[in-house]
Amino acid sequence: MRFRFRFLVPVVAVAACFTAKAQTPDYKNVGRTPTAQEIQAMDIAVSTDGKELPPGSGNAKTGARLFQEKCAACHGESQEGSAQAPALVGGKGTLTSLHPKMTVGSYWPYATTIFDYIRRAMPRYQEGSLKPDEVYSLVAFILYRNEIIKEDDVIDAATLPKIKMPNRDGFIPQNMDEIHDWKVRGCKLGHCP
């Protein structure tokens, strides 16, 4: 290997001098401008401030009916989970135990993630079939059953991002500006202290 590098480095360096001079491309006319509709159709990822959340709303009462119809077969009548799908409720106070129960209520840091994931990936085998009102209602029902909101609370684009999930402070580093440099975080590769 040492021999190869000694030989290659000058060759590559010389070649680079010539090719670099050839042109500085701006890749003109590669790709086309999307229409607003094309962007909107694909713009389903929801940020933690909820700016992409669609119009619509729901509460736990409508969500309960919908849950029985669309979700209970896998997640269980009481959101207790099954072999097919995880529990969505419970687990409070278990995160320091050897067998933590990591549910939406006990573990998930952001409520916006619930909306994002249900809309894109649920129900399994009918992904993407739920309308915004239905997704808001299901989110409300799951939050209600986890005692995070009241049964009549309206969940919509304004209220959802404001909900602070119980385990929101359970993730480190808290400050996303610190996340980029693993050495500053005191991590070994792949392991943070």
Added chain:
Amino acid sequence: MKTKDSGRRRFLKNSAAFAGLALGAARTAQGADTPADTSAARPKDLHSYGERSRYETSARLGAMGLYDPAPPGYHRDFGYRNPIQDSVGYITPAPLHFVIAHGYEPPDIDPAEHHLLIHGLVDKPLIFSLDDLKRFPSVTRAHFLECNANGAPAGPTGQYRVAPTATAQDTHGFTSCSLWTGVPLSIILKRVGVKPEAKWIIGEGSEKGKHTKSIPIEKAMDDVLIAYGQNGEALRPQQGYPIRLLVPGWEGINNVKWLRKIKLVDEPYMGMWESTKYPSLRPDGLSRWFQFQMGPRTVITRPSGGQKLNGPGFYEISGLAWSGGGLVRSIEVSTDNGQTWREAEIQSPVYPKAHVRFGFGWDWNGNETILQSRCTDEVGERQPSVVELAKFWKVEPDFFIKTGTIPGHFNAIQPWKVNSDGSVQNAISF
């Protein structure tokens, strides 16, 4: 398009002539045939597209060797593992590359219909066809891809990883290495123009679950590729055909397959997998998230679990080393249960964030012993022992097998015990 059509007609004509010969040979081959491709509609002509010898049977395996019942078209499994114990050199054949897609089957994508949208905090959002992407300069680089849970000693498949009968496929089958060809994402980002407030990219796939992953812009501008080629041909459907993100050295989850969209944004979007399944929850109740790089790791593939030595004498110990930190700088082997370590020979090209094949000549005296390997990378990280890893996590070593979580990034040194009868078994202990 014209050349493609005439090519297809020629192929069909040739295929018909060889159909009798080719079908007979193809049907007898065993192994990891991929489900539901178009081969049923297309007689196989091994002169047109070859297959391995029918005597070669190395195959991927589901993590438990079985699949949960599911409706047609869906598998609920914990991934398919690369038979790394059979590997030679440093490249994994594409049909044996490990597969994890969180239970989703590859979408059947016509590349002529597939597009990549790049939008968000950019000067000019653009849509690229596959032909558009091939107008950009391409690069070809060797990189490993490794699942965060490769070798996890606990979780749903932990018992198969720690069993004395475990093979290297069971212990390390969630890593693979390919020559990836594609466009550096930095070039495409230059084309769309990145706004200064863009700090992260969100990649999104086309499978039923539309997997998303947040990646810092620094990494996107560094060495990320939009890959369309693998080992000299188009990506396999299980690997993201027609395009995927390739995020060198980072947890497999970042390498979004069947890529359809990249959005430039100001913060991580906390997708379900990245914010609720991949953080590392420790006994203090706090989760370490966005751990990114895979650490330095090695595994001896020969002799390894389930193999058998044919009496005392010379054997070349052979294995693979890799690190998400960059180049592997040194690889050491111990043949005496860790009492002494000696430098192994590097037997393949050394590329950053790629598998490296190493070898170590060994005269086996016929006595029971334990073989181990470890490596150090260019950032000075050395592969830890189980005890060293536990110390860094501030847990007792048996936490790794007792926990109800999935201890990811488990890159501890792998010991193989050689018994006096020549049989080899998994000797990891906690």
